[in-house]
Amino acid sequence: MDNWGPQFKALLASPLGVELVRSLTENLHASLIADAQRSITSENAYGLLKEASGVIKALEHLKFLAVVSETGGEK
Amino acid sequence: MDTTTPDGGETKVSQPTTTEAVTTGQNADQVITTDSNGTPTLEPVTSQSEGASTEAVSAEPQAPVETKAEGTSELKSWLDKKGLEINLDNPNEVKLAEMQLNAEKKMHQATQKSPVTPPEPLAETGNPNYDPIVERQNVLELKQYVRDWFDANPAMKEHRTELQQIAVTRPWLQDMDDIKAHFLANPSRESQLKQEGGREALTNLAQKQQQIPPGANATNSGVYESNQITAGNVFDLIDKHDQAWFEKNHDAINKAISGK
Numbered sequence: 001m002d003n004w005g006p007q008f009k010a011l012l013a014s015p016l017g018v019e020l021v022r023s024l025t026e027n028l029h030a031s032l033i034a035d036a037q038r039s040i041t042s043e044n045a046y047g048l049l050k051e052a053s054g055v056i057k058a059l060e061h062l063k064f065l066a067v068v069s070e071t072g073g074e075k
Numbered sequence: 076m077d078t079t080t081p082d083g084g085e086t087k088v089s090q091p092t093t094t095e096a097v098t099t100g101q102n103a104d105q106v107i108t109t110d111s112n113g114t115p116t117l118e119p120v121t122s123q124s125e126g127a128s129t130e131a132v133s134a135e136p137q138a139p140v141e142t143k144a145e146g147t148s149e150l151k152s153w154l155d156k157k158g159l160e161i162n163l164d165n166p167n168e169v170k171l172a173e174m175q176l177n178a179e180k181k182m183h184q185a186t187q188k189s190p191v192t193p194p195e196p197l198a199e200t201g202n203p204n205y206d207p208i209v210e211r212q213n214v215l216e217l218k219q220y221v222r223d224w225f226d227a228n229p230a231m232k233e234h235r236t237e238l239q240q241i242a243v244t245r246p247w248l249q250d251m252d253d254i255k256a257h258f259l260a261n262p263s264r265e266s267q268l269k270q271e272g273g274r275e276a277l278t279n280l281a282q283k284q285q286q287i288p289p290g291a292n293a294t295n296s297g298v299y300e301s302n303q304i305t306a307g308n309v310f311d312l313i314d315k316h317d318q319a320w321f322e323k324n325h326d327a328i329n330k331a332i333s334g335k
Contacts, residue, residue, distance in 0.1 A: 042318065042322050053313050054314070056311075
């Protein structure tokens with residue numbers, strides 16, 4: 001299996017990566033939380049927070065990919 | 076007992092009666108007769124009027140008898156079709172059965188849709204002054220026909236694109252019903268429906284599985300997991316738990332998200 005770690009690390013360190021993380025965190029994640037807090041029904045709020053947690057998971061996975069070693073590694 | 080006076084006090088022969096023919100505005104002629112006391116009375120001419128009235132009376136019952144016979148035969152055939160048996164001599168049962176028959180007729184009439192037929196195009200006249208108008212009229216009628224057909228077949232509206240493609244690739248089809256038949260008879264459509272049905276079944280299954288709270292953590296061991304909801308673990312906890320847990324801990328989750 002190819003080791004994409006260095007490439008992911010370089011991506012996250014690059015201006016593009018920084019902007020990507022910022023956009024996901026501040027734009028998408030924050031807007032989902034704000035929408036959840038404005039929701040009228042609990043089902044809607046729960047769904048939006050689930051999506052927000054999904055965004056967090058995606059970011060964490062990106063960061064994990066950036067540090068994974070040649071052997072694959074585990075979190 | 077008075078024997079000198081005949082029964083009813085009427086004299087029949089001894090006193091003459093005078094009659095005068097009178098024609099009234101109605102068809103029956105009448106005569107003025109004067110009885111024994113000299114009192115004039117108006118009496119109809121009985122010989123002809125009786126014949127006419129009997130003819131009219133005899134003619135009238137024939138019409139209702141005929142319609143009644145037709146209605147009874149229709150009712151009988153309907154009852155046979157439905158496998159029902161009633162006492163035809165009982166007017167109540169007959170009336171109830173007729174009411175049900177009429178209700179079914181009305182239901183069938185309501186569900187029947189008047190067919191939308193394609194318009195007959197007007198023939199070109201060869202006159203350059205009139206032909207553009209004729210062509211425009213044909214186009215307008217065709218558009219109206221398609222619009223009416225989709226109104227009569229609302230289920231086909233979502234397949235408008237496919238129907239258009241069939242119409243373009245098969246220009247010999249001039250009737251929307253034929254185009255619809257081609258669309259429905261498409262063998263690949265059945266397999267597509269099966270795939271969509273299968274996909275929907277899988278989606279439902281996935282949604283059901285998501286509703287089941289996980290017995291073990293998906294990302295990390297749960298050894299160090301805390302049940303306390305903090306800003307650091309709120310989203311992780313939301314991801315792991317269901318909506319019931321969310322509603323139960325709504326306030327704590329709100330505080331954690333707000334950073335309090």
